[in-house]
Amino acid sequence: MPLDGLGYLKILAPPEKVLRWIEGKLNLLGRLPHYVSIDQKTYGRYGVLPTTSGPSLPGAEASLLLLRRDPRILKAPPYVSLLLILIGLTSLFLLPLDYYSRHTYISENALLPGQVHTYFGGSEQNIFNAYKHEVQAVAGKEQHEISNKLEEIFNSAGLKAARQKYQFEAAGNRYTGENVYSILHAPRGDATEAIVLIAAWTNMDGELNQSGCALVLTLARYFKRWSLWSKDIIILITSDSKAGPQAWADAYHNEHSVPAVEPLPMKSGALQGVVVVDNALNHRFESLHIVYDGINGQLPNLDLFNTATAIASGQMGISVVLQRMWKHGDSYRERLQTMLRGMVSQGLGHASGPHSCFIPYHVDAITLQAVGDGWQDEMAMGRCVESTFRSLNNLLEKFHQSFFFYLLMQANRFVSIGTYLPSAMLVAVNFSIMAIALWIRSGRSTVPTIGSKKKNEEKEPEMEVIRQDGMVAIAPKHRLVIVERELFLPITLVVASHFLGVIPLYIFNHASQSAFSRTFIIFAQANMLLPSFLAALLSYQSPLSTQQRLLLQCFSLLLLGMFLATLATLNFSLAFLIGLLAAPLSFVGQPYSTTSYENPASGGKVRKLLMTIVLQLLSPPAVMLAACKAWDVRVEDVLVEAAFGWTAHGLWTQVVVWCIWWPAWTVGSVVCSPLL
Template sequence: MELPSKEDTQPKPRLIVRLGVFLASHHILFSVLCCSAGIIALLFLPSLAKSTYLSENALIPGSANPLFSNEDVMEANKFIRGIEAVAGESRGGSVMPKFIAQQIKDLGAEVCYHEFLPHSKHFHPLKFFTSMAKDLPVEPNGTYTNYGTNTIGIIRAPRGDGKEAIVLVTPYNSQRAESNEVLSLALGFSVFSLLSRAAWLSKDIVWLSADSQFGEYTAVSAWLNQYHNPMFLGHPTMLDSKLFDAIHEPDGITEKAEFMDFKRAGTMAAALIFKVGETRNHGDRDSLTMYAEASNGQMPNLDLLNVVHYLAVHRQGFRVNIETINSLLSSAWLRVIAEVIQTLGSLLRKINPDWKLDIKAPDYVEGTANLASSMYNQALGVPTGSHGAFRDYQVDAVSLEFSPTFDLRNENAKSSFIVRGGRLIEGVVRSVNNLLEKFHQSFFLYFLAAPSKFVSVGVYMIPFALLLAPLPIVAAALADSKTKGKSLDGSKTKVSADKMQAEGGSWKWLQAARVLLVIQFWAVIVSLLPYYISQIPDGTPIQSAVIWVVLSIILLIILYTMFGSPYSTGVEWKLLKATMITSISIGLGLMSIINFATAQLGALIVIPMCLFSRPLKARVGKNSFPRAVLLAVNIFIAVVGFPPAALLIVKGVSKGSWTLDIGEFWASMEFLWEWSSATYLYLFLVHLPCWLLCIHVLLHPCRQAGSKVKLE
């Protein structure tokens, strides 16, 4: 009886293992298909956008008749005349806060002041993610004379318990208020006056008249910091306040105590920041622009935007807009893609009517411009308005900018605008007032393709997943080529496993890991250099950028001298590429948790750079044409992957400007680190090391360790 052979007794590998081996043996084709599918899926996102809808039934916007009437318009006009009169009498910055506070008192509401200092923004590596409250400017005598003053009015809800509040914010410049800022204050006061008489309120109302002489974000952020982190009387900061001298009442002690008493309401349920922008000379009706992007890609709950959009469009007749990239609206190549998408969508709809992918070409172009703007603002990681300060405290907030089409001196048109704007704000407050809990039903992770269309997280993750899928397969193929001796350029020769173990050894993987650690350590130092370079007095952006580049090169040479470069240690390019793929996989995975938009846009650049990089001296068959194509592709992705070049491309697409100097690159990086944007960390801890490893792979002498091994 013949015994079964040893090969027959071995169990067959599981299906998932066989599938992995199959994909690793065809990793080039798999990479091309996945990358192409990822880019195509990204282009299909505008046609996959869904119409917005209300998830929380308790909001019921527009269910009640608005109470804002012509009497409130008269209050607003009276407020405008009063504030213009006091502003004309004196140019002091304390006059307008005093007038606003007096008007709030006359309504019977509580009032207090909040003095704050401008932020002195400097990069500090140990406080990157902690707070936006930067170091205070130092005065020689320890007393601060340059400060802003916020005026806060609070209405205690007659039907509430004081545990929740709704915040209304109106920014203005107390030193020189423009006519549109005065109109914003009048609109806010008229709504606040109406709400002081509302019997249906169950949440406190806080009206913040934010002094924006140092910036809108600074005023709101300083007040929120004081609201959530109380400062006690023993705090060393001293303000040379002139507001006490501007207030004359019989009981000065009571007035001073009221001034120093920082009043608070309940937990903030939502915040609405609104202002009147500049007059537009075109358009058939007044428009409203919504700004929702906060720091590091955070977004408010989509239900809040849906309430604003529904009331603005269907109740008050505003044209609602979001930010868009105007250069894409006139792009010829985008129109060609739109025509192709339209034709393809029509064909797919005929095959299966349930596939709702058909979209008109103009709608696709507009949706792409809006979607690109939403992704860009989230990837930048910088708030698009003072609503970002609220999101830092997990409060849902949105900024509204009204753009009237009439002359502000036209009283009839201005009165009509105040009525519609007041009713819109009243309707939003009514809807939020109905909530029994915080916003939680709708989406927090989404891209806006239009004011009434969005792409949810379950859809926009598909392109990212397709781009990321080839990375482990290619890494497995590289490991397999080291153990079996099968080269990546298609040769079928096999090397003895024992010889490969003796010559290659697992220690070479440790050498590749050491190279990665050296480069990562260099990247950390490069990311911290601006903190020290910014201490140089009177340095221009160009000088700072040149110093940054020179020091970075010198540090890299020193580290390579101390620990060895990839070429001096004899690390093979396959191991170097596998290390690069491992590093970028971890980096993109972590970045997708912090800011998905940054990871998505970064994957479009670094993943093709990782997958298709190979030594320029590598032989690709006997034909010179594939080698020339591969050479051109590798050089192209290496140039595009360089951070300043990537910045130039982003600037060209978003702003239509294709000029960039080294000083502007410094200014852009300074802008990111001042706002504690995680994109700065991504660029220098993920993108830059990946690019440097790619350059090392391209310039590798391509000496194979197996060349000295005898072939069986």
């Protein structure tokens, strides 16, 4: 179609009479500036001079000056913030599409996954069955009897065994146990590098890892017969899946606390990788569930995950699942569900398996868990472990070439940080934009004199003349007064609110398990009354001015935006989830109509009541209760897990919740309280 054909689009334009009627009702000509050229004695409207002989740049500068001084420009930030939140949320839901995600690939060519022939099987099946009976014989007995049996098995295989006792105390509970491990020294190595094979006596679900422990012991005996290893192999059997691996990893890197955790009597070189075997089934399995989430949202190098996936699905023909998505049809819904489950697990930051304890030490680790009821046996799982260790044995240096920040949506598809990070950044930036707008509003006192209709009559606004660089701009007059900001009280209140978060942080990390339920209920009830109490206290002692209320919310949103933007680079999921839950704080106490400009915090009682209800529903205790209800878990169990993570794993999710999110929520609730 020729370009002239576009002229037919003029039929879509409104009639000129309609445009003139809108112009008259909105008084557009009275609002827009009139520019006058002093030298040329010419007049014009809309910031454009009718002649080309006069200068045009000064008119544009005058337009910017008028725009900066126009109080109506501050009506835009809430809409911009809302737009950023919607764009960030929408971009997240676009990630499962093929256009935004990529197929996984191996970046480290030296790994060569699946390129070797595996020999595990045959007569090893009989050894596995024997070890399985040995494990079953000591199941449920005292810890020292279990350790004695494991040490006896190691010695019979020609491996020297060592023990390590540990003890952790959290939430009034005591976690004790004893790790048993052995080191297979590489015939072709110099003991400078090592890879670790782990089986926990009980898995994350509290079940006896009978087949997993027997398989690891069988592999230890099998690996001893080969002379191809260039790295030491450490075989580790821990008492549980949380405290035992953490105690061993801490002691191996000399970060343990004495005497609660004993030092290791034997060590090897730098750890290059960790593989955990979890098989609590007494029958054949269907798929391998690869667990990769680390503590505080840290993830292993993607090459390790891709290596295990390529070996299991490509070489062994075993299907691979992740994030407890037992059936995956590669549809958009299933991709999105897998990604969101991974985000929730990463956002919680808890230990998802024994491997999680090694990732903070920059040791890449995964857990291979047998799930389902199929035709795959333990020998197939052993061959997967053997081939994975053969690939790790090829490593010339630590994992570094592939991604450490990613989102997986199925076993062979991922999204890198460069694609998904803008989602969290946009949500965090909305708080900074609102903080800047509040800062500007707090420093000016403007009473607009723009004409308004009264009794179907239009009142022409009072005009003012602005001179700049030989040009004159005639525009509606505003009485703009720059006022001095009172910073001390708002800064003090914001800082005090963040220090106030130390109270719930200490309580929920040091209370006993028996008191968790009662303590949480009392805190949730007190949290509902806290904003009203603080608002009444402030009103009684020294009522806050409009400027102080603006600054109070300004500093709170500024800190929240800075914290979330920084956190997004470390734990994207936690920053994004908290950003969405805290999004209403950007719109608290912000009526941006022209009539209420002088007192923006004086919204209607109905509006404040609605905002108070919304904030109460999105408070940290309320969100926690709703999440526990949705996942059908007890609040007490979540608090116990968090307290143990704080003590043993160095979990800082609670710090983000109680010292960043909760203070911002408290300040926002105080600002919109009808009592302030």
